[in-house]
Amino acid sequence: MANATNDHNNLPLESEAAPAATSASDYVMPAYRKKPMFPQYVSQDLRLESMQNKEVRQDPRNLAQAGFFFSGMGECFRCFHCGVGKTSSFFSD
Numbered sequence: 001m002a003n004a005t006n007d008h009n010n011l012p013l014e015s016e017a018a019p020a021a022t023s024a025s026d027y028v029m030p031a032y033r034k035k036p037m038f039p040q041y042v043s044q045d046l047r048l049e050s051m052q053n054k055e056v057r058q059d060p061r062n063l064a065q066a067g068f069f070f071s072g073m074g075e076c077f078r079c080f081h082c083g084v085g086k087t088s089s090f091f092s093d
Contacts, residue, residue, distance in 0.1 A: 041069040041080035051077075058091040 041047050047069040051060040054070050056077075068077040068086070075088040 036081040037083035038069070038078065038080040047080060056088055056091070058088075063091065 036042060041050070044064050047067070048060055048064040050070040050072075051063065054060075056063065063077060067079045067081055069080055070076075071078045071085060076085050077088065077091070078085045
């Protein structure tokens with residue numbers, strides 16, 4: 001069987017391997033990670049502490065509760081678990 005498909009819109013079967021990403025923009029981060037990328041920021045208090053003396057448009061407590069800490073670079077905040085980085089303008093209303 002060269003190209004097995006299911007009955008819905010001739011999509012490949014789930015058992016077929018997905019094509020490799022050809023560039024960084026093609027890569028999708030897995031939604032599930034067993035271990036945090038930044039385990040030192042597992043504590044919400046430490047994430048909040050990382051934002052001391054930093055101007056943020058959102059309430060720092062909300063950012064810390066959502067899993068973000070200040071990365072120390074420019075206006076970048078990172079998720080302690082998956083590592084995604086966002087600037088403070090992303091969090092503005």
